[in-house]
Amino acid sequence: MCNDMEEKKLYTLLVYSENIAGILNQITAVFTRRQVNIESLNVSASSIPGVHKYTITAWSDEDQILKITRQIEKKIDVVKANYFTDEQLFIRESGLYKLSTPMVLENPEISRTIRRFQANIIEVNPTYTIVQMHGVTEDIISLFRALDTFGCVLQYTRSGRIAVTRGMQEQVSQFLEERENG
Amino acid sequence: MQALKAEGVKTIFGYPGGSIMPVYDALYDYTRGNKKAFDHILVRHEQAATHAAEGYARVSGEVGVALVTSGPGATNTLTGVADAMLDSTPIVVIAGQVPIGALGTDAFQEVDLVGLAQPISKWSYQIRHAEDIAWAVSRAFYIARSGRPGPVVLDFPKNAQLEMVEFEPEKVNFIRSYVAYPKLDPEAVRKAAELINNAKKPLALVGQGVELGNAQNELRAFLEKADIPAGRTMLGLSALPSTHPLNVGMLGMHGNYAPNIKEQECDVLIAIGMRFSDRVTGNTKTYAKQAKVIHLDIDHSEIDKNVKTDVAVIADCKESLPAITALLQKGNHQEWRDSFKPLMEKEHDKVIEPAIHPKEGPLLMGEVVNAVAEATNGDAVLVTDVGQNQLFATRYFKYPNKRSICTSGGLGTMGFGMPAAIGATFGAPGRTVVSFSGDGGFQMCIEELGTIMEQQAPVKMILMNNNYLGNVRQWQDMFWKRRKSFTRMHNPNYELIAQGYSIPYQAVVDRKDLKAAIEKMLATDGPYILECAILEDDDVLPMTPPGMNVDDMLLEINV
Numbered sequence: 195m196c197n198d199m200e201e202k203k204l205y206t207l208l209v210y211s212e213n214i215a216g217i218l219n220q221i222t223a224v225f226t227r228r229q230v231n232i233e234s235l236n237v238s239a240s241s242i243p244g245v246h247k248y249t250i251t252a253w254s255d256e257d258q259i260l261k262i263t264r265q266i267e268k269k270i271d272v273v274k275a276n277y278f279t280d281e282q283l284f285i286r287e288s289g290l291y292k293l294s295t296p297m298v299l300e301n302p303e304i305s306r307t308i309r310r311f312q313a314n315i316i317e318v319n320p321t322y323t324i325v326q327m328h329g330v331t332e333d334i335i336s337l338f339r340a341l342d343t344f345g346c347v348l349q350y351t352r353s354g355r356i357a358v359t360r361g362m363q364e365q366v367s368q369f370l371e372e373r374e375n376g
Numbered sequence: 377m378q379a380l381k382a383e384g385v386k387t388i389f390g391y392p393g394g395s396i397m398p399v400y401d402a403l404y405d406y407t408r409g410n411k412k413a414f415d416h417i418l419v420r421h422e423q424a425a426t427h428a429a430e431g432y433a434r435v436s437g438e439v440g441v442a443l444v445t446s447g448p449g450a451t452n453t454l455t456g457v458a459d460a461m462l463d464s465t466p467i468v469v470i471a472g473q474v475p476i477g478a479l480g481t482d483a484f485q486e487v488d489l490v491g492l493a494q495p496i497s498k499w500s501y502q503i504r505h506a507e508d509i510a511w512a513v514s515r516a517f518y519i520a521r522s523g524r525p526g527p528v529v530l531d532f533p534k535n536a537q538l539e540m541v542e543f544e545p546e547k548v549n550f551i552r553s554y555v556a557y558p559k560l561d562p563e564a565v566r567k568a569a570e571l572i573n574n575a576k577k578p579l580a581l582v583g584q585g586v587e588l589g590n591a592q593n594e595l596r597a598f599l600e601k602a603d604i605p606a607g608r609t610m611l612g613l614s615a616l617p618s619t620h621p622l623n624v625g626m627l628g629m630h631g632n633y634a635p636n637i638k639e640q641e642c643d644v645l646i647a648i649g650m651r652f653s654d655r656v657t658g659n660t661k662t663y664a665k666q667a668k669v670i671h672l673d674i675d676h677s678e679i680d681k682n683v684k685t686d687v688a689v690i691a692d693c694k695e696s697l698p699a700i701t702a703l704l705q706k707g708n709h710q711e712w713r714d715s716f717k718p719l720m721e722k723e724h725d726k727v728i729e730p731a732i733h734p735k736e737g738p739l740l741m742g743e744v745v746n747a748v749a750e751a752t753n754g755d756a757v758l759v760t761d762v763g764q765n766q767l768f769a770t771r772y773f774k775y776p777n778k779r780s781i782c783t784s785g786g787l788g789t790m791g792f793g794m795p796a797a798i799g800a801t802f803g804a805p806g807r808t809v810v811s812f813s814g815d816g817g818f819q820m821c822i823e824e825l826g827t828i829m830e831q832q833a834p835v836k837m838i839l840m841n842n843n844y845l846g847n848v849r850q851w852q853d854m855f856w857k858r859r860k861s862f863t864r865m866h867n868p869n870y871e872l873i874a875q876g877y878s879i880p881y882q883a884v885v886d887r888k889d890l891k892a893a894i895e896k897m898l899a900t901d902g903p904y905i906l907e908c909a910i911l912e913d914d915d916v917l918p919m920t921p922p923g924m925n926v927d928d929m930l931l932e933i934n935v
Contacts, residue, residue, distance in 0.1 A: 211553070216490060216491070216500075219494060220495075227495065260680065261680075264676055264677035267677070268675065268676070270553065273553040370552060373552045374552060
């Protein structure tokens with residue numbers, strides 16, 4: 195109750211785990227238990243062999259995100275979990291926009307908008323045009339809003355966030371090295 | 377079987393069924409003749425197998441093992457798994473499963489046990505092929521017993537049970553992603569010692585972590601050197617002997633008056649292997665705000681979870697306590713310690729004396745517990761169910777020896793008592809096991825009288841019958857305008873039930889018969905049921921009403 199009043203921020207969790215079935219379930223269950231929505235989620239192999247990286251964003255306050263992070267890290271097969279604010283990370287997302295080709299041809303403003311946002315056209319056929327954009331959330335959404343005003347968007351999707359830290363230390367590989375060398 | 381043997385398993389609590397038959401078939405040979413390696417205790421319900429495994433683990437310090445079938449057998453264990461998770465009890469549950477080819481088809485007695493158990497277990501894993509058995513079993517026991525102990529669930533599809541492989545022993549004692557014993561931070565140790573050395577009014581809160589870390593002696597050395605009074609959580613009651621001069625009683629909602637009041641007065645609070653449960657802290661917004669908080673725990677996720685910490689020492693307390701002790705100056709807090717005494721006397725006069733030495737009226741739970749504690753000379757293991765019986769039993773029992781308390785603290789599982797007591801008799805065969813239950817909880821795993829009968833398990837069962845679900849009744853009286861909604865129990869004839877199971881039984885109604893009845897119970901070999909007719913509206917006091925400040929503790933009910 196009182197917690198809801200506290201200022202909420204978008205936090206990014208970077209979680210590294212062993213590549214074992216069922217870990218995603220265990221991680222999301224920690225959020226579910228506290229009824230915290232996951233805003234975006236990306237899972238992929240990391241640079242460390244056998245270790246998967248999860249990039250998770252959620253609106254929360256620091257007190258709660260700290261507890262969530264520690265409870266995730268407590269899972270046996272989770273190697274490391276840390277939470278960050280946007281300033282501590284390089285962040286990228288991708289957007290894909292499927293536009294009606296006849297409308298794109300008809301209205302030159304649409305192409306200008308795509309160029310203005312430095313987005314790329316990656317496929318064109320007589321029916322539709324695919325535009326792709328990399329950037330931060332707000333830019334990708336802004337492009338969608340701009341294109342949408344022309345009424346030319348057939349489909350639109352935005353990826354989960356991926357991020358790398360700005361810090362100098364590579365915590366996870368260091369941690370694993372220390373563990374393996376006792 | 378060989379994998380279990382390699383982990384030192386001696387006792388298995390189980391119940392067979394379709395999907396675990398290959399294991400049971402092998403068990404046939406391993407429980408008799410010259411191949412005998414295990415005792416298998418056939419329980420009467422799978423939930424009881426897990427509670428028995430918990431009871432076994434709690435008194436022995438070894439990992440308890442439960443063996444069950446798939447589907448309902450597996451789901452029946454979940455209450456015990458959750459209970460073991462909240463109370464950090466090392467158990468391994470091995471459940472049969474349909475063959476992997478049938479998984480996901482809604483096959484007969486198929487249930488996604490790993491999925492169900494994940495949020496309530498320390499680790500859950502499906503052994504899909506026989507060549508994984510040695511690794512998975514060893515990893516399961518390592519995880520269950522190391523670090524902060526907890527329950528592990530192994531889901532064992534039938535095909536993997538049937539596949540034949542050469543057994544190659546494996547010993548897992550390292551998992552790179554799991555830091556069982558965090559490295560002690562010398563800076564945290566130094567800061568903790570400095571705070572304690574400068575404290576005028578230090579108070580220690582002792583939890584089960586001390587027992588789990590087998591650090592009872594290290595705790596005493598620590599407390600004695602700095603002269604720190606110590607309260608104990610319900611699960612930590614036997615971590616410090618009741619008679620120790622620095623013991624100031626039990627913490628929590630129905631704990632002792634003095635430590636609850638003094639938590640709001642101390643200047644340094646030292647929590648050792650305890651987790652600031654809401655039942656201990658009351659309202660955390662007002663809890664011990666005046667104090668600097670030092671928290672010693674092996675589990676990083678406990679730090680700052682419920683109470684903000686000034687210094688966190690994240691390590692096994694077997695290691696952290698001596699490290700801090702080494703930096704402590706010899707303390708003397710005589711005046712501070714003496715200030716507990718008037719509060720203790722107040723509680724003694726207002727609550728304890730009337731509860732344990734009533735002059736008239738029906739029997740009270742406090743006097744029954746006190747009489748049993750006196751008759752057993754404190755040598756016994758106390759097992760309780762949940763409710764008033766538990767609160768009275770934990771308050772008035774005595775704990776001179778370590779690992780002497782077995783109760784469901786975190787989950788508060790009614791029905792825990794009887795099966796846990798069975799487990800305790802196998803975990804501590806030389807000790808007397810007394811088990812207190814109310815008339816509600818006694819019926820929640822009452823089928824285990826069958827196990828007790830078959831095993832002749834020497835459980836001394838004290839049934840404190842007030843014909844009510846007493847704890848809820850007390851709350852209804854205090855907070856719900858005395859509207860006794862479904863707390864009145866229409867009870868069976870327990871004497872006939874005891875007869876049905878051929879278990880010796882005696883009832884006590886009159887106070888004058890109590891002592892002799894207890895002595896007779898203790899002198900009788902094997903199991904025994906002692907039913908005590910208790911005052912219907914016997915209330916547990918003192919009490920901090922839920923959500924209130926810890927020092928708003930009531931010594932009497934004003935209604």
